[in-house]
Amino acid sequence: MRLAITASKALFLAETMLFNSLHYLVFLPVVVALYFAIPHRWRWLLLLIASYYFYMCWKPEYAILMVISTGVAYASALRIDHTQSVRQKKVVLWICLGILLGILFAFKYFNFVNASVRAVLAHFSIPLNLPYFDVLLPVGISFYTFQKISYVVDVYHGKAKPEKHFGIFAVYSCFFPQLVAGPIERIQHLLHQFYEKHEFQYERVISGLRLIIWGFFKKIVVADRLSILVQAVYNDPRSYPGPPLVVATLFFAFQIYCDFSGYSDIAIGSARLLGFDLMLNFRQPYFSVSIAEFWRRWHISLSTWFRDYVYIPFGGNRVGKSRWYYNIFITFLVSGLWHGANWTFAAWGALHGCYMLIDSVFGKYRDRFREQLNGEAGRAIFDLLNIGFTFCLVTIAWIPFRAKNFGDAWYVFTHLLTNAQSWLNPNALSIGFRGMGLTPDELAYAIAFIGVVIVYDVIDSKKGFWQSLQLRSRYIRWAVYYAIVILTLFFNTFNKAQNFIYFQF
Amino acid sequence: MALRRLVANAALFSTPFLVWFLAVVVVDPFDYFDISHVIPEPIKVANAASLNEMMYNMLKEVHNPGENLIIGDSRVENFSLAQIKEITGLEYHRLSSNALKLNEAVDLFWFANQRKRIARVVFGINFNQYNEYAFADRVHSVEGVIYNPLLYLFDRSVAQASYYVTKAALTGRQAFSSTPPMTREEFWDYIVTVRATEQYARYHHPDELYRRMRGMVTFARGQGTEVTFVIVPHHTDFQRRVQDFGLTNEAARFRRELKDLGVRVVDYDYPNAVTADKSNFRDPLHCNDAVSSRIVNEVFGGKTTLGRLSPSSSANLASGPISPTH
Numbered sequence: 025m026r027l028a029i030t031a032s033k034a035l036f037l038a039e040t041m042l043f044n045s046l047h048y049l050v051f052l053p054v055v056v057a058l059y060f061a062i063p064h065r066w067r068w069l070l071l072l073i074a075s076y077y078f079y080m081c082w083k084p085e086y087a088i089l090m091v092i093s094t095g096v097a098y099a100s101a102l103r104i105d106h107t108q109s110v111r112q113k114k115v116v117l118w119i120c121l122g123i124l125l126g127i128l129f130a131f132k133y134f135n136f137v138n139a140s141v142r143a144v145l146a147h148f149s150i151p152l153n154l155p156y157f158d159v160l161l162p163v164g165i166s167f168y169t170f171q172k173i174s175y176v177v178d179v180y181h182g183k184a185k186p187e188k189h190f191g192i193f194a195v196y197s198c199f200f201p202q203l204v205a206g207p208i209e210r211i212q213h214l215l216h217q218f219y220e221k222h223e224f225q226y227e228r229v230i231s232g233l234r235l236i237i238w239g240f241f242k243k244i245v246v247a248d249r250l251s252i253l254v255q256a257v258y259n260d261p262r263s264y265p266g267p268p269l270v271v272a273t274l275f276f277a278f279q280i281y282c283d284f285s286g287y288s289d290i291a292i293g294s295a296r297l298l299g300f301d302l303m304l305n306f307r308q309p310y311f312s313v314s315i316a317e318f319w320r321r322w323h324i325s326l327s328t329w330f331r332d333y334v335y336i337p338f339g340g341n342r343v344g345k346s347r348w349y350y351n352i353f354i355t356f357l358v359s360g361l362w363h364g365a366n367w368t369f370a371a372w373g374a375l376h377g378c379y380m381l382i383d384s385v386f387g388k389y390r391d392r393f394r395e396q397l398n399g400e401a402g403r404a405i406f407d408l409l410n411i412g413f414t415f416c417l418v419t420i421a422w423i424p425f426r427a428k429n430f431g432d433a434w435y436v437f438t439h440l441l442t443n444a445q446s447w448l449n450p451n452a453l454s455i456g457f458r459g460m461g462l463t464p465d466e467l468a469y470a471i472a473f474i475g476v477v478i479v480y481d482v483i484d485s486k487k488g489f490w491q492s493l494q495l496r497s498r499y500i501r502w503a504v505y506y507a508i509v510i511l512t513l514f515f516n517t518f519n520k521a522q523n524f525i526y527f528q529f
Numbered sequence: 530m531a532l533r534r535l536v537a538n539a540a541l542f543s544t545p546f547l548v549w550f551l552a553v554v555v556v557d558p559f560d561y562f563d564i565s566h567v568i569p570e571p572i573k574v575a576n577a578a579s580l581n582e583m584m585y586n587m588l589k590e591v592h593n594p595g596e597n598l599i600i601g602d603s604r605v606e607n608f609s610l611a612q613i614k615e616i617t618g619l620e621y622h623r624l625s626s627n628a629l630k631l632n633e634a635v636d637l638f639w640f641a642n643q644r645k646r647i648a649r650v651v652f653g654i655n656f657n658q659y660n661e662y663a664f665a666d667r668v669h670s671v672e673g674v675i676y677n678p679l680l681y682l683f684d685r686s687v688a689q690a691s692y693y694v695t696k697a698a699l700t701g702r703q704a705f706s707s708t709p710p711m712t713r714e715e716f717w718d719y720i721v722t723v724r725a726t727e728q729y730a731r732y733h734h735p736d737e738l739y740r741r742m743r744g745m746v747t748f749a750r751g752q753g754t755e756v757t758f759v760i761v762p763h764h765t766d767f768q769r770r771v772q773d774f775g776l777t778n779e780a781a782r783f784r785r786e787l788k789d790l791g792v793r794v795v796d797y798d799y800p801n802a803v804t805a806d807k808s809n810f811r812d813p814l815h816c817n818d819a820v821s822s823r824i825v826n827e828v829f830g831g832k833t834t835l836g837r838l839s840p841s842s843s844a845n846l847a848s849g850p851i852s853p854t855h
Contacts, residue, residue, distance in 0.1 A: 513683040
């Protein structure tokens with residue numbers, strides 16, 4: 025009885041509804057069942073209530089921010105559409121952007137800017153007594169703000185019609201599967217789906233469930249397991265020599281990929297259960313042969329957002345070379361700061377900006393060289409080398425992204441190759457990995473599960489994992505389903521449930 | 530039609546899982562549900578408890594919380610509860626686990642105190658646990674299981690334990706053994722070389738752990754809990770390894786910091802006739818029943834001849850036994 029009470033408390037009184045919580049596993053089927061049980065005309069209302077409930081499980085009072093930003097975007101778009109004066113349209117657009125970005129700035133960047141300005145002024149012995157804004161960062165604020173900005177800007181440019189039904193627009197603004205960590209949906213892709221009458225389709229539900237279980241596997245079996253070692257090392261990197269630093273950095277590359285792409289899979293799968301199609305957010309990014317390709321495969325909804333609403337408005341590549349390079353660099357710098365109010369994120373963005381500049385200059389030579397290679401085998405080997413090189417560049421850039429500060433990032437970067445001889449000494453190596461929260465068995469599992477993800481991605485990149493599975497017999501399909509479910513159930517790190525990394529952005 | 534097909538396939542797909550649920554509830558190797566007693570308790574103790582002692586003991590504590598506790602690793606398992614009761618007249622519970630880390634010992638204190646206010650607690654510890662790198666987090670994992678039956682149903686050690694206890698019940702023989710496949714001499718050598726290297730080659734003072742220990746002791750004192758730390762004995766072969774790894778000062782600091790906590794500390798881990806004699810030990814880290822019995826007599830009876838006491842001057846804590854009444 026005592027256990028039953030504590031268990032039910034844990035299930036229903038959970039403060040936050042993460043995708044990887046039992047709360048969500050109850051919430052989602054209930055919403056899906058109700059959605060198909062009620063008439064089409066009320067479904068938007070159900071989704072609106074469900075989405076606000078989902079969001080308010082985290083911090084109810086922050087729903088007011090959502091209401092304000094939704095109201096502002098809705099009214100601004102209508103106003104822009106109604107007015108004939110270009111000047112007035114522009115004024116409304118800027119007011120709307122000012123409010124949306126102002127909210128984002130106040131909650132996410134004010135303290136960061138305040139601290140940075142204080143630090144600079146302190147060098148000149150000028151005191152600044154601006155108080156800090158002591159609030160929690162609203163979950164998903166960067167995502168839903170960007171979604172609304174894209175809507176208003178598209179209406180301004182005449183690429184989209186403003187939505188007149190406030191309720192439908194409100195659901196579009198807070199649709200729970202993609203509310204807190206994307207994909208950042210464009211109005212042209214998502215909004216009309218709220219008007220479509222979705223029928224309950226077996227194949228659609230199965231494909232949604234497949235994505236959800238695969239997303240769970242990546243999140244709670246792979247990412248959360250890797251995070252144990254990553255957290256131990258990156259919390260105190262100066263206590264560790266090269267091998268743990270290398271392993272933790274590699275693990276982080278896979279942790280963030282499995283964490284975020286796992287989240288996206290659960291989001292896309294959840295939406296699919298309801299009959300909605302969300303955009304693809306990841307396409308095997310670590311198989312990219314160049315940094316430019318990496319950004320076409322990683323967090324696609326955000327990189328296309330930055331392309332359409334930052335890079336192109338700055339002039340894109342239809343400008344002089346130096347201005348073009350500037351546009352690339354500034355886009356990545358802003359993208360870095362979007363991820364977090366810390367100079368380490370800016371450094372990550374700047375590093376990728378530099379990579380892109382180098383790629384823009386020298387990429388053509390690489391492509392020409394590839395064309396001159398004889399035979400498929402030669403090109404395949406060359407591609408593999410490029411994939412490895414790109415992965416190394418991306419992984420190195422993850423160091424400032426994950427480190428707590430520049431000092432730690434620099435320490436990790438400069439000590440990756442220290443104690444290299446211990447790679448050849450299994451005893452010393454095993455001692456080096458003590459106290460990081462993973463037993464040798466767990467470490468082996470972690471590596472094996474990374475292997476599983478890579479194999480999945482290889483198959484998926486060639487012919488689509490689920491599509492090719494669909495062609496197999498039912499026994500093979502079910503064997504694969506059972507394997508994923510059993511691995512997820514028995515090898516999860518559920519009781520160490522962690523937030524999704526991208527929630528903080 | 531689509532819904533019917535989905536429900537039928539979902540039912541078929543989940544059948545093995547439902548069978549599994551039922552099997553775990555019936556076998557219940559750690560007495561989580563405490564409904565079925567098909568498997569006799571001694572079989573569960575011999576198999577499940579050896580496999581995951583932490584889960585077994587924590588769940589036992591949930592079902593039957595105690596106010597007098599012994600918290601430690603395998604080195605306190607030879608402290609006979611019957612002997613303690615004979616000496617003190619008190620019922621003690623052992624909240625131990627193999628390879629328990631000191632941070633986990635602190636976690637166990639809070640875990641137990643949440644369920645019942647602890648009156649007396651004896652920690653069996655040693656310097657080889659007093660290291661920032663000697664860290665594990667099993668208490669919170671088991672707590673997660675306690676709060677969520679699904680985690681119990683799908684816990685790997687529950688699956689393993691279910692298999693072992695079922696096998697043992699069917700065959701009448703112990704199915705799981707944690708005894709390493711080595712001779713005594715090989716194992717002795719393994720502990721002194723490999724295990725000592727694992728434990729001492731990387732050392733960092735556990736600042737955060739010590740802060741937590743202080744917090745725990747302050748809290749215990751506030752609620753009137755009597756706290757005793759017993760530094761369990763190692764054979765001198767293992768004691769020497771502290772010196773080999775240049776940690777003599779750190780070991781002294783460990784004792785000093787324990788003493789600074791202001792509670793009763795009884796130290797058995799120093800070179801003497803008992804710790805120098807191999808026949809007093811099962812392996813370099815575990816003394817035999819006779820020495821354990823002597824330790825129990827001293828710690829719980831009050832008259833210490835082998836154990837070194839600190840703080841020596843504290844009136845209420847000095848060489849007195851653990852108080853029989855509270």
